[in-house]
Amino acid sequence: MRYNQLGNTGMFVSELCLGTMTFGAAGENAQWGLIASLDQKAVDEIVARSLAAGVNFFDTADVYSFGASERLLGQSLRNLGVKRQDVIIAT
Structure with missing residues (x-):
């Protein structure tokens, strides 16, 4: 993995970022059901x-x-x- 320094913070950020839009069980969030279908076990694995x-x-x-x-x-x-x-979390 390649990393880049985040400004002058001393933190190094991976060049790849994991997006979490698919995290969330479909049954809990009907409007997101077509996108978000991952439960806690699946999220932990990913x-x-x-x-x-x-x-x-x-x-x-x-x-x-x-x-x-x-x-x-x-x-x-x-x-x-x-x-x-x-970890670095963007939200």
Whole structure:
């Protein structure tokens, strides 16, 4: 994985970012059902594989599944034992 320094913060951000628009069980968010269909188990697997590949940059938004994607990402990082200071989250 290649990384770029984020301004003069000393933080290095992976050139690849994992977008989380698909995080959120369809049954919970009918309007997002065609896009968001991933439950916590699936999210944990995707986030774990991304981290193993060197991704430390995640994109989410409070409108993705009405906030479910943010909750799922946060829980996944907790489940995987990832420290908040070790990832960059854009929201």
